[in-house]
Amino acid sequence: MDSPLTSTRITALLLLNANSRSGDTADIHEGVSLLKTHGISVIQKKTSSAQQTEQLIQEYSRQIQLVILGGGDGTISAAAGSLYQHQLPFAILPLGTANDLAHSLNIPTNLTEAFQLIINSHKSRINLGVVNKRYFFNAAHIGLGVKVASELTPEVKKALGVFSYLKAAFTAFKKNRPFHVSVKVDGKSYKLHSIEIAVGNGRYYGGGNVIDKDSEIDDGKLCLYSLAPSSFWSLLGHSIFLRYGEHGLVRNTFTTSGKRIEIIVRKAKDIIADGELISKTTAVFEVIPEALEVIRPLPE
Numbered sequence: 001m002d003s004p005l006t007s008t009r010i011t012a013l014l015l016l017n018a019n020s021r022s023g024d025t026a027d028i029h030e031g032v033s034l035l036k037t038h039g040i041s042v043i044q045k046k047t048s049s050a051q052q053t054e055q056l057i058q059e060y061s062r063q064i065q066l067v068i069l070g071g072g073d074g075t076i077s078a079a080a081g082s083l084y085q086h087q088l089p090f091a092i093l094p095l096g097t098a099n100d101l102a103h104s105l106n107i108p109t110n111l112t113e114a115f116q117l118i119i120n121s122h123k124s125r126i127n128l129g130v131v132n133k134r135y136f137f138n139a140a141h142i143g144l145g146v147k148v149a150s151e152l153t154p155e156v157k158k159a160l161g162v163f164s165y166l167k168a169a170f171t172a173f174k175k176n177r178p179f180h181v182s183v184k185v186d187g188k189s190y191k192l193h194s195i196e197i198a199v200g201n202g203r204y205y206g207g208g209n210v211i212d213k214d215s216e217i218d219d220g221k222l223c224l225y226s227l228a229p230s231s232f233w234s235l236l237g238h239s240i241f242l243r244y245g246e247h248g249l250v251r252n253t254f255t256t257s258g259k260r261i262e263i264i265v266r267k268a269k270d271i272i273a274d275g276e277l278i279s280k281t282t283a284v285f286e287v288i289p290e291a292l293e294v295i296r297p298l299p300e
Contacts, residue, residue: 009039010065012118015047015056015079017071017095028070028093031115038119040066047071050078050276057082064088066295068118072096073138077274080135083292084128091118091295100204101137101274104217105296122298126217128291129201129273131283136273137217139205142263142281143179144196144227146270147172148206149277178229181265185224186258194254196227199261199285203245210245212255220289221257228252261285 012035016028032042043060047053057067057079067083069076070093083090093114094102105126108114129136141149148168176195183190183197200211200223212223225247227235235242238250247253263283271279 009041011041011043011063012066012068012091013057013060013064014042014044014068014070014093015053015075016044016093017053017069017075018046018048028111028115031093031111034115035118040118042068047075050074053078054082057086057088061086061088066091066118068093070095073098073100073274074276076101077135077137077276080128080137080292084135084288087293089123089293089295098204098207100206100208101202101217103204103208104138104202105294107296117297118295120298121295123293123295124218125290125293127201127220128288129199129222130286130288131199131271131273132279134273134278136201136278138202138274139198139200139211140271140273140278140283140285141199142181142197142265142269142271142283143194144169144172144176145198145206146272146277147176149272149275173232173235179265179267179269181226181263183224183226183256183264184262185256186260190254190256192226192254193228194226195229197224197263199224199263201287209243212247212257213245215245215257218290220287221259222261222285222287223257224255224261226254228254259287 035042045056047056067088067090069079069090073096076092092102092107093111094107094109131140178193178195181192181194183192198211200215202217203210203215205211215223241249247255263281265281268280270277271283
């Protein structure tokens with residue numbers, strides 16, 4: 001449910017990830033000053049790891065009414081557990097490479113506009129994904145997506161930006177191997193042969209790819225797709241469909257959605273979520289509807 005604009009004075013914890021693509025160069029002083037003139041006191045801290053992000057939110061949780069996360073999707077995902085535990089609203093300054101969660105929420109990439117959005121303070125509640133008791137906002141991957149993430153070093157992302165995902169995908173495809181998998185979605189079972197399985201909570205992942213054309217981060221469900229084994233050039237030929245969530249138009253691609261998804265692979269495989277390695281199969285995915293409150297633009 002949407003929250004009204006607020007005129008009360010609040011204290012915000014602003015966490016700036018210096019390791020994100022623009023985190024060490026972004027000029028946020030004007031924006032912070034703007035917040036203060038509109039009654040938002042700011043406690044500003046730098047963070048360089050998921051553990052530090054969690055610790056800072058825990059430390060200041062009783063003093064603040066808002067967390068402002070300056071960084072990319074990894075920074076925001078690292079905060080998910082603490083935000084959910086303390087039921088703290090959050091806002092985003094998109095300073096990462098892909099900024100997929102910001103994209104899902106229609107957060108402007110211009111910093112001045114992002115700060116103004118915080119001042120406007122329109123909030124709504126969004127879903128949170130969970131896999132093996134670990135939280136995620138955007139998408140989790142098994143297979144090719146894991147290899148892609150391993151190729152996306154901070155140096156490559158800073159040098160190539162969003163184009164780093166294309167380079168990583170080409171290198172990862174050569175290293176990836178197909179696998180057989182059992183999938184159960186809300187009690188219904190499937191047997192698949194796959195090179196990549198993705199489960200999405202949000203709409204965007206991997207630099208603006210759409211998990212499913214109908215997916216939204218507040219729709220109360222998870223969307224899954226599985227890519228059947230094929231050549232790199234075949235996948236490249238279908239890339240426009242994969243990019244915009246039209247997976248159903250790609251031959252032998254399996255798609256479904258649900259609230260609880262179980263994935264079993266005979267030989268355990270790594271799972272990444274929001275770009276971070278977090279677990280291994282067997283995987284149990286669930287969605288928490290309306291889990292967190294976030295500042296975002298008013299609906300058009």
